[in-house]
Amino acid sequence: MSSTGNEKGIEALAEALRGRRVAVLTGAGVSTESGIPDYRSPDSLARARRPIQGPEFVRSAPLRRRYWARAMVGWEHFRLARPGRAHVALARLESHGVVSRVITQNVDRLHRAAGSQGVIELHGALAEVICLDCGGLEERDALQARMRALNTGWLDGPTPIAPDGDAELPDEMVARFQVPDCLACGGVLKPRVVFFGHNVERPIVEQAYATVDEADALLIAGTSLAVFSGYRFLVRAANRGIPIAIVNRGPVRGEERAMLKIEASTGETLAALESVLGTAA
Numbered sequence: 001m002s003s004t005g006n007e008k009g010i011e012a013l014a015e016a017l018r019g020r021r022v023a024v025l026t027g028a029g030v031s032t033e034s035g036i037p038d039y040r041s042p043d044s045l046a047r048a049r050r051p052i053q054g055p056e057f058v059r060s061a062p063l064r065r066r067y068w069a070r071a072m073v074g075w076e077h078f079r080l081a082r083p084g085r086a087h088v089a090l091a092r093l094e095s096h097g098v099v100s101r102v103i104t105q106n107v108d109r110l111h112r113a114a115g116s117q118g119v120i121e122l123h124g125a126l127a128e129v130i131c132l133d134c135g136g137l138e139e140r141d142a143l144q145a146r147m148r149a150l151n152t153g154w155l156d157g158p159t160p161i162a163p164d165g166d167a168e169l170p171d172e173m174v175a176r177f178q179v180p181d182c183l184a185c186g187g188v189l190k191p192r193v194v195f196f197g198h199n200v201e202r203p204i205v206e207q208a209y210a211t212v213d214e215a216d217a218l219l220i221a222g223t224s225l226a227v228f229s230g231y232r233f234l235v236r237a238a239n240r241g242i243p244i245a246i247v248n249r250g251p252v253r254g255e256e257r258a259m260l261k262i263e264a265s266t267g268e269t270l271a272a273l274e275s276v277l278g279t280a281a
Contacts, residue, residue: 027223133187
């Protein structure tokens, strides 16, 4: 069943989820209203930008220099992003006892900022940095301060960003950039996120599977499920035979297995859903 997100679609979505413990799987589409771009919307595809590849990041010092130079420019915009209507609605639905946990493919921490308590970050979070040598963690804001000290006068104000938190810069600027090392061991630093080409850690996958197994329904919002790391949870829910509902603009991998799909804004739709189910809770 497909709907364009009108009042009947909201009623059908509320009816599908009413009285059930709902696991939620979110993607970039819930954060676009907060000013964070995605990879697969028509506008993003038109830019034809290749995302960071994890194996290349690990082995290539020039690529790491380019990433950190651009990330320093993009971080302020990313850090200042605030939760949108979708984040707030899901946090409220959790407080009403409707949503059990949120499994997110996003690395922006906006679900936490909105007040969601049970958040599983499949792909990590840009707010933290990890050393590839010793495993030590550092807050991204602290690293930003160190990068400013090493690169006096470097541009790091609000600027257009990419989904992984970096921004476009000319090569001549990148060549001058000084990359900081790990404070503990002098090793190589990487944002604590799962780049393309790397796998989600098994304990996190198992925690997310358990969330789907304990739920009575799965709500998928703002993701095309083009990558397996998210798609597997739709498969898990379908194999369990629990209702699957989707809110997303554009095609979603496996959507034929859902009982309901609404093609509409995630913010508008989830806010409307919360107004219905929150009142009834």
